Amino acid sequence: MDSSDTDRAVSILRRTPLLAACRDSARSRRELSEQTGVSRTTVYRATVALEDRGLLEKTKEGYRTTSQGTALLSASETYETAVETIDRLDPLFDLVSHPTLLEHAHLFADATVVVADPSNPYRVVGHVMERFEATATSRGTLVNPTAVEAIERAMPELASKDHIERIFTASALEAHETVGGEGFDEVTESDSLSVLVADDDAVPFSFAIDDDDVSIVGHDPATGLPTVHVESGRPAARAWLEALYERCKAAATPVA
Incomplete structure (x- = not known):
């Protein structure tokens, strides 16, 4: 994995709270900002980036996690559990x-x-x-x-x-x-x-x-x-x- 791949992976991991918020139901950017405590500007940039990568999709009700996004979210949660386990x-x-x-x-x-x-x-x-x-x-x-x-x-x-x-x-x-x-x-x-x-x-x-x-x-x-x-x-x-x-x-x- 070269530096660009690493940067991409880190960028996605940082945005997994947004994917998690959209997993069960569609969320507007305002709702995402309120639920995650992230600024509207940051939410805007993140949703654009995640949509470009096919991890979020925009619907009439708001943003929803795609199948690819759900799979990646599950993998990231497994990774987070592994990190916690290693620390313990x-x-x-x-x-x-x-x-x-x-x-x-x-x-x-x-x-x-x-x-x-x-x-x-x-x-x-x-x-x-x-x-x-x-x-x-x-x-x-x-x-x-x-x-x-x-x-x-x-x-x-x-x-x-x-x-x-x-x-x-x-x-x-x-x-x-x-x-x-x-x-x-x-x-x-x-x-x-x-x-x-x-x-x-x-x-x-x-x-x-x-x-x-x-x-x-x-x-x-x-x-x-x-x-x-x-x-x-x-x-x-x-x-x-x-x-x-x-x-x-x-x-x-x-x-x-």
Whole structure:
């Protein structure tokens, strides 16, 4: 896309409020000015430009969005949603920037984002534990070492679970064994837990598929604490992570 194409796209995006105002019924220029808060002069120029591009049509009742204009408006609304989603997921992208996540970030438009801060560094840990307590089954991956505190908090809950399955990257498993010591050994010996291990490059990031929703976690590399938690109940987000999990599992082997 050259500069002229970019300028054209930006010009149309700026005028989408006028297209939206004319989508359901015809509007006069006076009505468009009142509804959008744009001056009459600006409305005049915009309606002329949008009509020239076939996005608005003039009728006896006023200006109405054409089929092409409606299609472009829908696309622009999708773009605006994508921008809002990316802004909301920015804390996660600071910690997790794998291409497959960036490609599918739009699936988390409705996601709940929980972020730890200096005044409450364990905020995400508490949130994760609340979710863990509320689920009977869970599948997921771990690519980062988890803080000992998080392991200790999870231990009492394992006995009440139907089945928990986790795929560790080789480096994450080694780190957990080193940092967690006997406490981690006790966790892996639980009857309700299945642990698998895969090469580091076979697992892109840490995520979980629970009873009702799915989540992606970003860990502080210095402390191992989960500091960003993104969760969604959207079927499309679940379907994507389920397919990704199966690919990770196919590359993993059970830990004896």
